[in-house]
Amino acid sequence: MTISKVFVVGGTGNIGTALVKDLLERGVATTVLVRDPSKASKLFGDNEKLSVIQGDYTTLDVYKDNIVxxxxxxxxxxxxxxxxxxxxxxxxxxxxxxxxxxxDVSSGSVSAPWRKNVIAAAHYYAEKNIYELPDRGYYVALRPTGFFSNHFFGDNKTVQFKGVLFGAEEPDHKTSWISPNDIAHLAANILTEPVEKHVDMVYDMTSVRASGNDRAAAISRVLGREIKYIQIPFGEAHKNFIDHAHMPHSMVYAFLESSNDYYPVNPGLATVLNREPETLEEWFTTNKNAFA
Structure with a gap:
């Protein structure tokens, strides 16, 4: 079977980088649209299957010429x-x-009530608009919940220097998580399997439900020292996010508020990933240096 050429927008981000590397390892001809070609070069090196196009969301003429x-x-x-x-x-x-x-990397929040927060609304209207395009091809939406990599928004530093995780949730309140590597791997599978297999599927992507205490225990096992979870007031967590993750209020509020939503583990992920999802402990082990 001849593998189709894939065009990637967002190829130097956390998920995009893993996806492009996965596609290249499979021998897929891949084109990436990037603002900074030198960054793509550092990430992917020289590969005869890779084409790098300089552009962004505003350079539509460049995109039109190269998507053909x-x-x-x-x-x-x-x-x-x-x-x-x-x-x-x-x-x-x-x-x-x-x-x-x-x-499309959408969001699990689309499954929540309409316009619950800015993240849910943005992804909802994106999905709706694309789904309703006339004479379109297939449209597959991935709906992940909390990324394991959200721990880089400041948790890695508090673990390093204070030996603690801070959060607004109660210590044993479980929230929904997924590895960015699993998002990228599922996307790579979909992009290399027959389009008729996945048609207009929506894939909810939660692989684990873990509390603050669960996450602290997993990091403790990886680092070989005790890490504690400490609950802090919503307002303090809000300020920490803004100060350290440099996000606007609307995004921070949505992140913190959505931690109270219930998104169940999808038991079908292993089937479409063709392997078991990555565990929190495996992800912490791979990224141990960022927390040690």
Whole structure:
């Protein structure tokens, strides 16, 4: 079977980097649209299967010229304020150019009540707009919950220097998590399997439910020293996020508020991943140096 060419928007982010590396390892001809080609070069090196195009969300002429000849498009968009417009525009251009399948990193929050927060609303309208495009190809939405890598928003530093995890949730309140590596791997599987297999699927992506105490215990085992979870007031957690993750209030509030939502573990993930999902402890082990 000939593997389709894949166009990737967002290829130098956490998920995008893992995806592009996975596709290249599978021998897939991959094109990435990036602001800084030198960053792509550092991440991926020289590979005859890789094409690097300089551009961003605004350089639509560049995108239109280069999407031609690709059958698959993957995107992850970070601009929350303009997400629906950006994703809809990129998908529409892709379908008109002959792309048969679009794979989108959406959010588990789309499954929550309508307009619950800015994250849920942005992803909801992006999905809705793309799904309703006339004469489109297939559209697959991945709906992950909390990324393991959210621990880099400040938890890694408090573990390093104070031996603690801080959070607004009660110590034994379980929240929903997924590894970015699993998001990338599922995307790579979808992008290399027949488009008819995944049609217009939505994949909820929660692999583990873990509390603050659970996460502290996992880090403790990896580091070989005791790490404690300490509950702090919502306002203090809000300030810490803004100060250390440099996110706007709307995003921080959505992150903190959504920790009270219930997103169950998807028992079908191993089936579509073709392996078991990565555990929190495995992820902490791989990223041990960031917490040690």
């Amino acid at each position: 000849g690709h059958e698959r498009l993957f995107f992850q968009v970070s601009d929350m304020n303009n997400m629906a417009k950006i994703k809809t525009t990129f998908a529409k251009i892709a379908y008109e150019a002959g792309v048969k399948q679009v794979v």
